[in-house]
Amino acid sequence: MRERIMQFVFLLCACFSVAAVLLICLFLFANGLPAIQEIGLWDFLSGTQWKPSGNIYGIFPMIVGSLYVTAGAILTGVPIGILTAVFFVKYCPQKLYRVMKPAVNLLAGIPSIIYGFFGLMVLVPGVQKVFGTSGKGILTASLLLGIMILPTVINTAESALRAVPASYYEGALALGATREQSIIRVMLPAAGSGILSGVVLGIGRAVGETMAVVMIAGNQAVVPNSILSGVRTMTANIVLEMAYAAQLHRGALIATAVVLFVFILLINLSFSAIKKGRTI
């Protein structure tokens, strides 16, 4: 009898996460969809003006902002992350590894508010000095997000590279390739899907990042025209205006979260698709 009861309790616990996802969907969609309906889906997604005072809600600038900033983060973070993972797997002496690995883990544990603060105090003045702009914009946000996704990329790429059989590497060496040629031509392609899933995880983190971005991206709700101009991401849009929004304005912000949520679901889907297709 007790066994039965406890099994049921464990089952309930396990079903809790299902219930949580359903509840999140329910609350977001129930509050966001009416607003989308009122604004019109196409006007909402493709409208280039966001003027709550004039009851105009178009989140195209925010979608573009999120995409630009994420692309920038991938461009800066992924190459450095993959190369660092290669260093860990093939070049790093054991002693150094014991220091560097915890350092990377610490990078993963630093709260985003501290990253944002660091960006505000160091990166923004730096960009300001070099380019003579306000310093807040796509470039700054991309650099900071690139740093923030480093640990994700490094850790997944490292375990993917470690899963490549040693015979691949040795075989390439035996055929006369240099160490670097073996790594680039043999190991990286073999670890490809694992590395890619790390990149997708990084994309998810960059798209969803809020506090760090809101402090350094400038937050202008207009379509940016250069890499230095300020942008507002979808996440920033929510955080900036939720505190005082009401009625349709609040609905539009929740609808922004719905769009963000759909983005994240798509990223998740591609992540599990990559994971399923993995050979190593």
Added chain:
Amino acid sequence: MKRLLRLYRRTPGSFLILLFIYSAAVLTIGTMLFLVGHILIRGIMHLRPSLFALGYTAENVSMLPAIWNTVYMTLLTLLLSVPLGIGSAVYLVEYARSQSRLVRIIRTTTETLAGIPSIVYGLFGFLAFVLFMGWSYSMLAGVLTLSIMVLPTMIRTTEEALLAVPRTYREGSFGLGAGRLRTIFRIVLPAAMPGILSGIILAIGRIVGETAALLFTSGSSPRAAIGLHDSARTLSVHMYCLLSEGLYTNEAYATAVVLLIVVIGINGLSGILARKLSVFASGGGAE
């Protein structure tokens, strides 16, 4: 160096790649050192005793209430999410058949939860707990939101820890006549303890560092919370508030130092604990 150059004389491309690899590693570690060093060096000199005064006023902007709130919030969140997480993982590993439909659904939803950005959690908490339940900005709303947020971390780490417990442990226990429940509580969970603990520590790290999910759920009252219905800002939210008011950069540096030291402490602790406990567990297994 000369030896290196001779080695790569005929393959300059490879040498270039070697340089890239080394500079990437240097860049990664350099960034980390610079970030931590910058915060510590700039921040420590702004740590004043008045920042730790008992009560918060606009003059002293004390962070002590925020520290209390952080500890309070962390404990309550763990109280909810740890049993839930361990229970789910036990069901997934010990009871469910691994290919059943339910398990697949649970896996998918857990992965979905793990990918949801914290601002979406915050918005959900705001809609569900603050508005729908009518609790206004409160500890309770914050705790419930965070519990859902750290649940996937708890489930995943506990699952991995349970899976790492050798089959023979369970079979031995069954062979001695213990039931499933007794086997789980007496044999499997104790053996999986190090992994579970490191999951809890990971969760603590996420709770302490969280801002976006709390801004619209537990709110930003700078006073120490006592009841569950009090609004309360944690240390991270405190830092955000200081920055958004724009007058307190030095105080924000000081708060960042405290936050960073906590995070470094948590990270170090998880490393040490995992090493110690795994030694203990393998020693226990040999008995």
